[in-house]
Amino acid sequence: MGTKTRLAIVAALVATVTVLVFGLWWPEPVGKPRETDGGPGDSLPLTPPAATRFLNTQAQYVGSQACRECHQDETDSFAHSGMxxxxxxxxxxxxxxxxxxxxxxxxxxxxxxxxxxxxxxxxxxxxxxxxxxxxxxxxxxxxxxxxxxxxxxxxxxxxxxxxxxxxxxxxxxxxxxxxxxxxxxxxxxxxxxxxxxxxxxxxxxxxxxxxxxxxxxxLAIGCERCHGPGSLHIARHSGGTSADGTDEDGTGFDRTIVNPARLDRDRAEAVCHQCHLQSRAYVDPRGRSLADYRPGQAIEDFQHYYRSTDPRQQMKVVGHSEQLMLSRCYKASNSLTCITCHNPHATPAVADRPAHYRQLCQNCHGADDASRCTADENKRQQTRPADNCITCHMPTIPTKTLHTAVTHHRIGLHDDNAPGTVRRQSGRPDGDSLEPLHDLSGYHQLDRQRSLGLATLKRVFQLGIGSGPRSQQLWDRSESLLLQVHKDGLSDPDVEATLAQLLFATNPNQAVRHAEAALKNPTIKVESRLNALYALASHHHSRRRPEKSLEYLDQLIRIRRSALDWEMRGLCQLQQRKLPAAIQSLETAVTIDPELLPAHDLLARLYDDLGKKTESARHRRRIRRLQAIFRSRRR
Known part of the structure; x- marks a missing residue:
C-alpha cells in the first residue's frame, strides 16, 4: 500500500476525543491527600478526583419534572432562560x-x-x-x-x-x-x-x-445539570431510606444537592465550564470523561483543557469563560464569576437589560469607588442604549460561522477600530504550543504528557492534516510525546489507538500492534474503538485478507454511519466474489456520500458487466455531474 493511500486512511480516522462513562466513586473527606487507585487494564494507577463534600456521585438522575413538585417557582423562572x-x-x-x-x-x-x-x-x-x-x-x-x-x-x-x-x-x-x-x-x-x-x-x-x-x-438542559442528580435529595426530603445528607460537623448542611451560588469560585465556575469553557484543545484524563463530572467537583479531574502559550487569541463563540478569566476585573476579584451576571433563575426582560447590567457593574464600580468609570458623562449618554457599560467594555463582535454578533467577555478598554481587541496585551510570541489551563500537578508526569500529546493531535485536526509545516510539526510532536509515554510504561487504549492513527502511514505494522492492543482493553472509548477498528480493517484490506477486514468493518457499520466503511466493505466483498452484496454496500456508500466518485465509477462498470444499462447510465450521469463540479471548484 502506497504512502498516499495510507495518508488518505489516516485522514479518515477520527480524532481521539474520549467519551467513556467511568464508574461512580465514593467522595473522600475534605483535605485528604489524593491517592492513586489502579484501573482495569491500565499500566499506571489512576489519579482519583479531588475531594467533594457532596454525595451526588452516588445519586441517580430523576429528571427536572421531579424537581418541580417542590421547586415550582425555581422551575418556572428557569423556563425563561435559554438553557x-x-x-x-x-x-x-x-x-x-x-x-x-x-x-x-x-x-x-x-x-x-x-x-x-x-x-x-x-x-x-x-x-x-x-x-x-x-x-x-x-x-x-x-x-x-x-x-x-x-x-x-x-x-x-x-x-x-x-x-x-x-x-x-x-x-x-x-x-x-x-x-x-x-x-x-x-x-x-x-x-x-x-x-x-x-x-x-x-x-x-x-x-x-x-x-x-x-x-x-x-430534551433540554435541566435542573440536574447545575445542581447534580437528585435521587438522594428526593429520598432525604420525602422520608426515604437514603443517608440523611448532613455534613460531617452535624450542621445539617444538605450534601445531597448542590447550590452553585454557595460553592467557592473555582467549583462554581466548574458548573458553567462544563459547556462554556472553549479552550484551544481539550481531552479526557485516563479513566474519566466530562460525562462523569458532578456539580461541586473540580472540572479538571474530568477534562484537561489547553490554551495557546500566546494569549492573543481570536474570539471564540463559546470562549466567554476564557475571555472573562483574562479580565482585570476577574483577576482583581475573588468573587466575580459567571453567575454574578448570569442568573439562570432571573433572566431580565430585554427592555430592562441595560439598567440591570449597569447596576451589576456599579456594584463594584460605584460613584464613590476609586475604580468608577472615568468616561465623560456626555460620551456615556451617546452609547446605544444610553449609559451602557457593555457597549464600551464588552462590545459585540460579528462571528463568521453564526451570522450574528456576540458579546466579548474580556472586560476592558477595547480598541475602537477593532472591537474585541483589548489594549495593553502581553507581547508573548504567536504559536500553536499548548499549556494546561488548570493546575495538573496532582497528576503523574506520564498522565500530563499523555494529555498534552492527545491535545496536540487535536490541534492538528483543527489546522487540517497536511495543511502546512506547522501541522506536520505538531503531528510529529504528538507522535513523539505519545511514543515516549508508551515506552515509559503508560499504556491505555486512547494512547494505543492514537499511536495506530499516527503511525499508520509510516509504520503500518507497528500501528496494527497498537490498534490490536487498544481493542483488547475493556475500558476502550468509542472514538478510540473507531480508530482502531478502521486501522485494522484498512490494513487487512490492503493485504488482500477480506474475511479479516470484514470482521472489523461489520463492527464499524453497527456503531457509525460512514461512507468509507461501506465502500471498503464493498471492495472486500468483491475480493470474495460476492457481487450482489458488494453492489449493495457500494450503493449504501454513495447514498451516504454522493460525491464518492470512485464508488460511482466502480458501480457503473459492475452494472455494465451485468447488462444493467439503466443503472449504469444513472451512475455515469452522476460521474459527469461530479466531474464538472470538481472542475468548477478548482477554478
Missing part, C-alpha cells in the same frame, strides 16, 4: 416558513418544507436537467434556544446526524449550518454524538456503545 430551550422536538407552528436556499459554492439547493405533519430537510445537486436529490430526511430534534440560531437533527437508519441547513434568527434567513459554508461540505454526514449533545440535551446516551445511535432521556 431551558436548548433542545426540543418539532413544533410546526413555531418553525420558520418553508423556503429554499441555493448554495452556490457547492452547487447545492437546500430546502426546508412541511409535509404530512412533519418537517423535512432536502438537499439537491443542481446544474443538470434532472434534479439529483442526494438526501431528504425528517427532522427529529431542534437544537438552540432561538436567540441566535436553530440547528436541526435527523435520524437516518437509526443514526443521529446534523442537517446542513440552519435558521439564523438575526438575519432572519435559512443558510448553511456552521462549518458547512464551503464548496465541499458534509451534507447529511456530520454525526451528532452524545458528546456533541452534552451541552444541548439534558441527558443523551449512546445506544449499545455506538458513536451516534442516541437515546435522549431529557
Amino acid at each position: 431551558s430551550r436548548s433542545m426540543r422536538t418539532v413544533d410546526l407552528d413555531a418553525e420558520p416558513p418553508d423556503a429554499s436556499f441555493p448554495h452556490t459554492a457547492s452547487e447545492r439547493l437546500l430546502r426546508s418544507t412541511r409535509r404530512d405533519g412533519k418537517l423535512w430537510h432536502r438537499e439537491e445537486i443542481t446544474g443538470d436537467s434532472q434534479p439529483w436529490v442526494v438526501g431528504e430526511h425528517e427532522i427529529k430534534y431542534i437544537v438552540g434556544s432561538g436567540v441566535h440560531f436553530t440547528m436541526y437533527l435527523c435520524e437516518i437508519d437509526g443514526f443521529l446526524v446534523e442537517s446542513p441547513l440552519t435558521w439564523y434568527v438575526a438575519k432572519p434567513e435559512w443558510a448553511m449550518s456552521p462549518g458547512y459554508d464551503s464548496p465541499h461540505h458534509l451534507g447529511f454526514q456530520r454525526e451528532a454524538t452524545a458528546g456533541c449533545l452534552f451541552c444541548h440535551a439534558g441527558r443523551a446516551t449512546a445506544i449499545d456503545n455506538s458513536y451516534h445511535r442516541i437515546r435522549v432521556d431529557e
Whole structure:
C-alpha cells in the first residue's frame, strides 16, 4: 500500500476525543491527600478526583419534572432562560416558513418544507436537467434556544446526524449550518454524538456503545445539570431510606444537592465550564470523561483543557469563560464569576437589560469607588442604549460561522477600530504550543504528557492534516510525546489507538500492534474503538485478507454511519466474489456520500458487466455531474 493511500486512511480516522462513562466513586473527606487507585487494564494507577463534600456521585438522575413538585417557582423562572430551550422536538407552528436556499459554492439547493405533519430537510445537486436529490430526511430534534440560531437533527437508519441547513434568527434567513459554508461540505454526514449533545440535551446516551445511535432521556438542559442528580435529595426530603445528607460537623448542611451560588469560585465556575469553557484543545484524563463530572467537583479531574502559550487569541463563540478569566476585573476579584451576571433563575426582560447590567457593574464600580468609570458623562449618554457599560467594555463582535454578533467577555478598554481587541496585551510570541489551563500537578508526569500529546493531535485536526509545516510539526510532536509515554510504561487504549492513527502511514505494522492492543482493553472509548477498528480493517484490506477486514468493518457499520466503511466493505466483498452484496454496500456508500466518485465509477462498470444499462447510465450521469463540479471548484 502506497504512502498516499495510507495518508488518505489516516485522514479518515477520527480524532481521539474520549467519551467513556467511568464508574461512580465514593467522595473522600475534605483535605485528604489524593491517592492513586489502579484501573482495569491500565499500566499506571489512576489519579482519583479531588475531594467533594457532596454525595451526588452516588445519586441517580430523576429528571427536572421531579424537581418541580417542590421547586415550582425555581422551575418556572428557569423556563425563561435559554438553557431551558436548548433542545426540543418539532413544533410546526413555531418553525420558520418553508423556503429554499441555493448554495452556490457547492452547487447545492437546500430546502426546508412541511409535509404530512412533519418537517423535512432536502438537499439537491443542481446544474443538470434532472434534479439529483442526494438526501431528504425528517427532522427529529431542534437544537438552540432561538436567540441566535436553530440547528436541526435527523435520524437516518437509526443514526443521529446534523442537517446542513440552519435558521439564523438575526438575519432572519435559512443558510448553511456552521462549518458547512464551503464548496465541499458534509451534507447529511456530520454525526451528532452524545458528546456533541452534552451541552444541548439534558441527558443523551449512546445506544449499545455506538458513536451516534442516541437515546435522549431529557430534551433540554435541566435542573440536574447545575445542581447534580437528585435521587438522594428526593429520598432525604420525602422520608426515604437514603443517608440523611448532613455534613460531617452535624450542621445539617444538605450534601445531597448542590447550590452553585454557595460553592467557592473555582467549583462554581466548574458548573458553567462544563459547556462554556472553549479552550484551544481539550481531552479526557485516563479513566474519566466530562460525562462523569458532578456539580461541586473540580472540572479538571474530568477534562484537561489547553490554551495557546500566546494569549492573543481570536474570539471564540463559546470562549466567554476564557475571555472573562483574562479580565482585570476577574483577576482583581475573588468573587466575580459567571453567575454574578448570569442568573439562570432571573433572566431580565430585554427592555430592562441595560439598567440591570449597569447596576451589576456599579456594584463594584460605584460613584464613590476609586475604580468608577472615568468616561465623560456626555460620551456615556451617546452609547446605544444610553449609559451602557457593555457597549464600551464588552462590545459585540460579528462571528463568521453564526451570522450574528456576540458579546466579548474580556472586560476592558477595547480598541475602537477593532472591537474585541483589548489594549495593553502581553507581547508573548504567536504559536500553536499548548499549556494546561488548570493546575495538573496532582497528576503523574506520564498522565500530563499523555494529555498534552492527545491535545496536540487535536490541534492538528483543527489546522487540517497536511495543511502546512506547522501541522506536520505538531503531528510529529504528538507522535513523539505519545511514543515516549508508551515506552515509559503508560499504556491505555486512547494512547494505543492514537499511536495506530499516527503511525499508520509510516509504520503500518507497528500501528496494527497498537490498534490490536487498544481493542483488547475493556475500558476502550468509542472514538478510540473507531480508530482502531478502521486501522485494522484498512490494513487487512490492503493485504488482500477480506474475511479479516470484514470482521472489523461489520463492527464499524453497527456503531457509525460512514461512507468509507461501506465502500471498503464493498471492495472486500468483491475480493470474495460476492457481487450482489458488494453492489449493495457500494450503493449504501454513495447514498451516504454522493460525491464518492470512485464508488460511482466502480458501480457503473459492475452494472455494465451485468447488462444493467439503466443503472449504469444513472451512475455515469452522476460521474459527469461530479466531474464538472470538481472542475468548477478548482477554478
